[in-house]
Amino acid sequence: MLTIDKRFINLLRWDLRFQARYGFYLLYVLLTVFYTLVLFAIPGSWKEKTAAMLIFSDPAAMGLFFMGAIVLLEKSQKVTSYFAITPMKAREYVWSKVLSLSAISLVVATILATVAGYTAIFPLLVGTFLASAIFTLCGIIVATKISSLNQFILATVPIEIIGFVPAILHIFGVTGSIADRLYPANVCMDMIMGDRPFAAGLLLTVALIALLLQVACRSVLKMWQEQGGVKL
């Protein structure tokens, strides 16, 4: 359960501040301008699918890549050692990362969807948030177990394959079975495209997020405790 209290609000505020300080927002301003130019440049009939792919593969999936950078930075500056001995709970840390990164995802996704002429913004926002949560949680889990950027890049390749490939095949209708519409990445892609997802698919996606959340919290706690050893 997420306890929304003053500490969590502070944590979220500081995470947004760190992301601004470390240039995340500037980077996404530049990327959004670039993607917007791409969407303006392509034929109208391609816009919807191109925008969906852009939203799914970048703003929605950014947590997967950025969590590696964030956690490695915190490890290198030994901040994680300190987290182990503060009252902050692992679930507060995880939720703060998920919400702060999904905030960027939602803003960028809304801009790109508007440029592409989407009208179903609400499902797009839900789909983007769910995808962002899945990828950020996967990013956290992997990042807690690695010690270099190279290790992180290698470790995220399988996640990229199982996350992106089915969703991209799904968008082009390469596969079309009902099972495809239950796959969480495809559920998110459906919603990003403005489609109503299968209820069972949505349920599975939420269940996956709940499972990833548990694993992420345990991984963060373990990382803090392992990092938190005092060398005397």
Place this chain on the structure above:
Amino acid sequence: MIQVNNLTFSYSKKPFIEGLSFEVKAGEIFGFLGPSGAGKSTVQKILLGMLPNYEGSAVVGSVECKKHGSNFYQNIGVDFEYSTMYEKLSARENLEFFSSLYRLRHRSIDELLMAVGLENDADKRVADFSKGMKSRLNFIKALVHDPKLLFLDEPTSGLDPTNSRLMKDMILEEKRRGKTILLTTHNMQDATELCDRVAFIVGGKLFALDSPHNLIMSKGAAKVTYTWIENGEQSASCDLTEMAGDKKLRNLIAENRLQSIHSSEPTLNDIFMEITGKTLV
């Protein structure tokens, strides 16, 4: 404040900490002394609730360490030997961030920065700080939430004599404010100066526990060493309490032939070596 009874812990089948018992009273500075690998780090981890798989009992406040909740840390401040700061943030931002993680009272960040002479560097990025500045900042980071119990790990390491003095005065000031302080150091002079009691730990076992003064006095009397010229410079020494019975010394005094004379007490390091057979430095 801390009660440890028959504490046993192992990373493998062989016990690493064995039957450790000690008590740290509220308001005292308790020194933990031992060579690397002695088990100090492990005991500290246990007391900080990070190693729950121990046997025996380790109670901090009134909480058994293996059963603590996250509020356990509201009243604990830890000054690690290494910097634990966001390097791109300023000193003030780091202190604001870490204090925001605690629900309880917060101390004035400006006053803390001033106390360690960092008031003019408050808005500078930590990445631009020297090692000594980072040490001082690390120390006050442990104080921002005004904890009752402080764990200090080599707090004067890397500091010049002036800042080392400043840091020691601040530690004593925190004791005067009623804090209980568990200090881990290799610096015997610091331990002698700061600690009410010290524990010698080697191989996961406690070898001695007493005030530095009692340890020094119980294990070795002060010595008097004197020199004179007789076919070159000669020297001899005797216990301070037996000076009057030292014939040679008495003769040299009577003949005004003493070149030098001085007394010296054994240091805490001497006592540590004598008791444990190991050296700290």
